[in-house]
Amino acid sequence: MPIDRFGLAIATVDPVAIAAFESATHAVAAHKPGAPAALDAALAVKGGLAGAADRLEARIETNPGEFLIAKLAHSLRFMTGDAMGMLTSVDRTLVALRKDHPGHGFMLGCRAFALEELGAFDGAEKLGRLAVEIEPEDSWAIHAVGHVHEMTGRAADGLAWIESRRPTWTHCNNFALHMSWHAALLHLELGRVGVALDIFDTEVWPRASDDFRDMSNAVALLARIEQFGVDVGARWQGPAAIAARRARDTTLTFAALHNLIALVSSGHIDAARELAASLEMPSIGGDDQESVRAGVGRPLARAILGLADRVARPVDFASILRELPRVGGSNAQRDVFTRLLASMAADRHDAGALETILSVRGKLKRDDRFAALSRERLKTPPRRLIA
Numbered sequence: 327m328p329i330d331r332f333g334l335a336i337a338t339v340d341p342v343a344i345a346a347f348e349s350a351t352h353a354v355a356a357h358k359p360g361a362p363a364a365l366d367a368a369l370a371v372k373g374g375l376a377g378a379a380d381r382l383e384a385r386i387e388t389n390p391g392e393f394l395i396a397k398l399a400h401s402l403r404f405m406t407g408d409a410m411g412m413l414t415s416v417d418r419t420l421v422a423l424r425k426d427h428p429g430h431g432f433m434l435g436c437r438a439f440a441l442e443e444l445g446a447f448d449g450a451e452k453l454g455r456l457a458v459e460i461e462p463e464d465s466w467a468i469h470a471v472g473h474v475h476e477m478t479g480r481a482a483d484g485l486a487w488i489e490s491r492r493p494t495w496t497h498c499n500n501f502a503l504h505m506s507w508h509a510a511l512l513h514l515e516l517g518r519v520g521v522a523l524d525i526f527d528t529e530v531w532p533r534a535s536d537d538f539r540d541m542s543n544a545v546a547l548l549a550r551i552e553q554f555g556v557d558v559g560a561r562w563q564g565p566a567a568i569a570a571r572r573a574r575d576t577t578l579t580f581a582a583l584h585n586l587i588a589l590v591s592s593g594h595i596d597a598a599r600e601l602a603a604s605l606e607m608p609s610i611g612g613d614d615q616e617s618v619r620a621g622v623g624r625p626l627a628r629a630i631l632g633l634a635d636r637v638a639r640p641v642d643f644a645s646i647l648r649e650l651p652r653v654g655g656s657n658a659q660r661d662v663f664t665r666l667l668a669s670m671a672a673d674r675h676d677a678g679a680l681e682t683i684l685s686v687r688g689k690l691k692r693d694d695r696f697a698a699l700s701r702e703r704l705k706t707p708p709r710r711l712i713a
């Protein structure tokens with residue numbers, strides 16, 4: 327594994343990423359008071375996501391009108407799974423932002439998303455709809471309301487909402503792929519597996535992409551479809567080819583764990599083992615991802631690898647669940663991991679563990695077809711695993 331000039335073990339050797347990193351590092355080194363706030367965010371490339379958010383937020387009070395600061399901080403808190411941090415960060419901006427400020431509506435959209443991640447669904451939906459009223463082009467606010475539908479199990483209403491705003495979000499960058507992912511999840515909940523597969527082919531994974539967000543959409547959708555006992559054909563092969571190229575990339579635990587699922591699900595066991603072994607290696611620099619790997623990344627990776635080896639390794643379900651938000655992303659995105667844990671518990675006929683997992687899950691997501699299916703699996707013979 328290559329060691330970078332900070333002494334950190336890194337796996338990514340993409341020359342474009344390295345050039346961008348060098349450029350950002352020089353920019354930060356030359357950073358003077360008054361320089362663009364976005365430079366603070368460049369610290370994130372060294373693994374200090376929370377530290378970068380701290381630096382940005384420190385500027386909010388003195389620069390309440392600098393909308394970019396708040397949006398960047400919001401994104402970084404999101405990447406660390408810090409829902410309360412998202413809310414606090416947005417509120418620090420909103421308190422200083424006049425209602426006629428061009429960024430006001432967008433910040434309401436951010437607040438709606440933070441509320442949704444905290445499980446305050448009524449408030450989130452109300453505020454999200456208001457934000458869209460103020461800023462009809464704000465896809466993040468549209469997305470926040472979509473999340474409320476996903477988590478509260480209102481699939482048909484959610485589809486109506488997302489599809490009615492398609493003309494807006496379809497023009498976004500790869501965020502459009504994520505919105506299509508949300509639509510596919512809702513179709514799946516309504517039992518429309520064929521539609522979900524079509525959306526996978528045409529909108530979620532229309533072409534190979536090594537953007538970790540596109541990968542996470544693809545992996546989570548295929549995993550969910552398979553959990554309903556549906557054969558997804560050769561669809562794992564595309565994401566798995568990308569994941570195999572990143573078998574030593576542990577830069578972001580969230581991404582690495584999705585890559586690991588792709589490798590295990592597609593039968594690329596050697597690459598899966600390589601990636602799991604890479605996650606076991608401590609980085610020297612103590613970036614915040616090292617703490618995430620130690621707390622949840624490694625135990626979860628061992629559990630996922632156990633699926634490939636068909637070995638019933640001990641899994642501390644409670645600990646992984648408790649630490650899971652730290653991998654970042656949304657509750658809906660992390661559900662792919664929660665579902666895997668529930669499936670493992672069901673396969674072992676561990677009714678206690680399954681109920682604990684579904685109970686924790688149920689605090690933020692209404693029981694759905696998957697929860698019912700998991701409980702049903704307790705009634706069928708357990709999968710034969712090597713004890």
Ligand SMILES: [Fe+2]
Pocket residue numbers: 469473504508656658
């Ligand atoms: Fe989302």
